[in-house]
Amino acid sequence: MKAFYFDYAATTPADPRVAQAMADCLTLEGNFGNPASRSHRYGWQAEQAVEHARRQLADLLNADPREIVWTSGATESNNLALKGVVEQLRLQDAEAPLHIITSAIEHKAVLDPCAWLEKHQGVDVTCLVPDADGLIHPTQVAEALRPDTCLVSLMAVNNELGTITDIEAIGQLLVDHPALLHVDAAQAVGKVDVDVQRWKVDLLSVSAHKFYGPKGVGALYVRREPQVKLAAQMHGGGHERGMRSGTLPTHQLVGIGLAAQLVQEQLSSDKERVSTLRNRLWQGLEAIGGVYLNGHPSQRTANHLNVSFDGVDGEILLASMAKVAVSSGSACNSATVAPSYVLKAIGRSDALAHAGLRFSLGRFTAAEEIDAVVAEVSRIVTLLRG
Numbered sequence: 476m477k478a479f480y481f482d483y484a485a486t487t488p489a490d491p492r493v494a495q496a497m498a499d500c501l502t503l504e505g506n507f508g509n510p511a512s513r514s515h516r517y518g519w520q521a522e523q524a525v526e527h528a529r530r531q532l533a534d535l536l537n538a539d540p541r542e543i544v545w546t547s548g549a550t551e552s553n554n555l556a557l558k559g560v561v562e563q564l565r566l567q568d569a570e571a572p573l574h575i576i577t578s579a580i581e582h583k584a585v586l587d588p589c590a591w592l593e594k595h596q597g598v599d600v601t602c603l604v605p606d607a608d609g610l611i612h613p614t615q616v617a618e619a620l621r622p623d624t625c626l627v628s629l630m631a632v633n634n635e636l637g638t639i640t641d642i643e644a645i646g647q648l649l650v651d652h653p654a655l656l657h658v659d660a661a662q663a664v665g666k667v668d669v670d671v672q673r674w675k676v677d678l679l680s681v682s683a684h685k686f687y688g689p690k691g692v693g694a695l696y697v698r699r700e701p702q703v704k705l706a707a708q709m710h711g712g713g714h715e716r717g718m719r720s721g722t723l724p725t726h727q728l729v730g731i732g733l734a735a736q737l738v739q740e741q742l743s744s745d746k747e748r749v750s751t752l753r754n755r756l757w758q759g760l761e762a763i764g765g766v767y768l769n770g771h772p773s774q775r776t777a778n779h780l781n782v783s784f785d786g787v788d789g790e791i792l793l794a795s796m797a798k799v800a801v802s803s804g805s806a807c808n809s810a811t812v813a814p815s816y817v818l819k820a821i822g823r824s825d826a827l828a829h830a831g832l833r834f835s836l837g838r839f840t841a842a843e844e845i846d847a848v849v850a851e852v853s854r855i856v857t858l859l860r861g
């Protein structure tokens with residue numbers, strides 16, 4: 476039995492055009508060479524493909540291609556940004572007081588490196604608490620800023636709630652402060668306009684598999700003017716201007732590059748189509764009754780719907796949803812049964828946090844699926860409420 480896929484925030488399928496372009500880079504007949512091989516055309520062709528991909532992603536982000544550092548995904552990009560900034564500063568002064576501002580609803584790939592830096596590099600970390608709608612406000616950042624703040628790390632779009640942070644306002648208030656701004660944009664690319672110039676960010680993490688590219692590849696945008704200096708986390712052949720060694724995977728990079736170009740071409744039409752479907756899903760679910768929307772009703776992405784159901788056990792609910800692939804809380808936490816820390820942070824009770832379901836739609840969601848999913852969820856919730 477095939478389940479309806481409503482978990483695009485966990486990962487997206489690759490666009491078929493992306494998959495084809497990638498396949499063309501694997502075999503002897505294709506563009507399989509090592510981009511670092513300087514002595515023959517296999518290498519030159521691979522390098523050309525990699526640099527084309529760099530420009531495609533840079534164009535999407537309004538960046539210079541020389542500001543793109545390829546990584547294995549947003550987890551690595553976040554680690555490189557956070558540890559790279561702090562270790563670079565530690566090289567200059569091993570004892571200086573260093574302060575990072577982040578939030579309680581960041582992805583674990585930001586929270587865990589922050590906790591590591593707190594423990595091993597003597598960094599002081601402030602975790603901003605969201606309001607009941609899941610928003611972190613620029614005024615909170617302004618109030619938390621200190622003379623020793625070296626980095627502000629906030630996500631552009633929350634992976635559980637779909638809520639959008641006003642990064643542009645935060646970038647603006649940091650203009651006169653030496654602190655760097657890092658943005659985890661893994662959930663933002665493909666859903667909102669990401670513009671590193673308008674946002675005035677110094678570092679920005681992206682992940683291909685959240686926007687119809689392959690898993691295992693991403694990038695970190697690193698501002699050139701003024702130049703952000705990062706201590707490398709991966710040492711080796713000196714690839715990516717020394718910031719991230721390792722042979723560049725041509726097929727992965729061709730994949731992320733084309734995925735970025737497709738986002739640029741169809742973001743507005745994708746957004747419009749998906750928001751119509753999402754609104755129809757919400758209307759259908761709301762009609763069941765005893766349903767709560769988690770996260771701000773309007774300041775959120777078009778593809779996202781996080782809801783909690785009154786009077787049902789969250790785990791039984793999820794276990795009954797065999798025909799609909801969704802997440803309870805964040806997919807990254809589904810190995811544990813603790814209530815979602817994001818839903819707890821916006822003030823939901825344990826019961827409602829446990830009974831939260833994240834529906835996320837995408838490029839390949841069909842209109843017919845919406846009505847089928849509403850009928851299925853309605854049937855199960857009614858059954859469980861007895």
Ligand SMILES: *Cc1c(COP(=O)(O)O)cnc(C)c1O
Pocket residue numbers: 484485547548549550551582584630632633634659660661662681682683685691692693
């Ligand atoms: C998916 C995700 C990540 C992790 O990205 P990977 O490329 O899978 O490592 C980090 N942050 C956010 C907000 C995400 O949604």
